[in-house]
Amino acid sequence: MQKTLTVFTILSVLGLMIILLSLGYGPSGFKWPGNAINYKVITTIRLPRVLLAFLAGSTLAVAGASLQGLLLNPLVSPYTLGVASGSSLGAVIAIRTGIDIVIPGLGGIFTLSFITGGFVLVMLMRIAAKSMNGNTITVLLAGITIASFSSSAIMFIQYTSSYNESFKMVRWLMGTLDFVTMKQIYSIAPFTIIPSVILISRGKDLNLLGLGTETAITAGLNTKKLVMVIIISTGIAVASVVSIAGPIAFAGIIVPHAIRLLGIKDYRFLLPLSAIGGGIFLVASDLIARTVLAPIQLPTGVITSLTGGPFFLFLLFQMGKTKTENY
Numbered sequence: 001m002q003k004t005l006t007v008f009t010i011l012s013v014l015g016l017m018i019i020l021l022s023l024g025y026g027p028s029g030f031k032w033p034g035n036a037i038n039y040k041v042i043t044t045i046r047l048p049r050v051l052l053a054f055l056a057g058s059t060l061a062v063a064g065a066s067l068q069g070l071l072l073n074p075l076v077s078p079y080t081l082g083v084a085s086g087s088s089l090g091a092v093i094a095i096r097t098g099i100d101i102v103i104p105g106l107g108g109i110f111t112l113s114f115i116t117g118g119f120v121l122v123m124l125m126r127i128a129a130k131s132m133n134g135n136t137i138t139v140l141l142a143g144i145t146i147a148s149f150s151s152s153a154i155m156f157i158q159y160t161s162s163y164n165e166s167f168k169m170v171r172w173l174m175g176t177l178d179f180v181t182m183k184q185i186y187s188i189a190p191f192t193i194i195p196s197v198i199l200i201s202r203g204k205d206l207n208l209l210g211l212g213t214e215t216a217i218t219a220g221l222n223t224k225k226l227v228m229v230i231i232i233s234t235g236i237a238v239a240s241v242v243s244i245a246g247p248i249a250f251a252g253i254i255v256p257h258a259i260r261l262l263g264i265k266d267y268r269f270l271l272p273l274s275a276i277g278g279g280i281f282l283v284a285s286d287l288i289a290r291t292v293l294a295p296i297q298l299p300t301g302v303i304t305s306l307t308g309g310p311f312f313l314f315l316l317f318q319m320g321k322t323k324t325e326n327y
Contacts, residue, residue, distance in 0.1 A: 015279060060252040061278025062271055066233070067234055071140055074257065078251075081147075084238050087239045099112055136227060191237065251282055285303040
């Protein structure tokens, strides 16, 4: 418990520092609201972007940790189930066709992206409902298949698009937090916060599942219900994040493992700490993305991939040296 409190304190202080730095720091240096122009820049441009970064990072980290615990696989990410690929396909279709189905407060790309992500989620729910005793292998294979099909469809649409359309698709698929408003954040917040809270509340069940499926069932855990709850919650959360920010890579893998490396493996504490760590990671990545080559702003997904790739290789080497523990 002492270790958990220490990690929580460190993450909280670090998170506050990163958020304040991200709000005040821009291409021209650090500027806090001292006049009307700086105040407007911070409140209308940087604040929504920082809030979205923290919300998206937290959501992806909690979703990733939950799926790793459910599937007992440390290499699983929030995108494994194919919902993100489905949402990406919807966004690409919206850009290619110009379809403008709009949810109040959100654009057409978000709307169609969320719809296609939801469609994939419904498919996964039907597959999970037919799996005996909450068997996750079938769901995992279905997710991989859906992701592969969606990626192929995206490449086909890109190939048949104009230069401008293709550029927009590539820019969106890199994952970006540009051009977000508070109205959009208010619209998406319930679809990310509520599923994340549900996932965090399942920490005790994931601990039990880590002892083995048969042991968990013997102890009274309804594994089939747990599979459905986690699939539905992660699906809604991931579809929401991808719809507004694009498929930002590695946030859902890096953060849970970083928390585990600090010695926190109890899911009752791992999930909430992952939420804080995920928010910090994405806010920091976005700060680097918009300042490292200022005035040019890089897509946030570029920074997360550059940091996530080496970490993933490090993780693979570590797994090769030691026996993988329950996740």
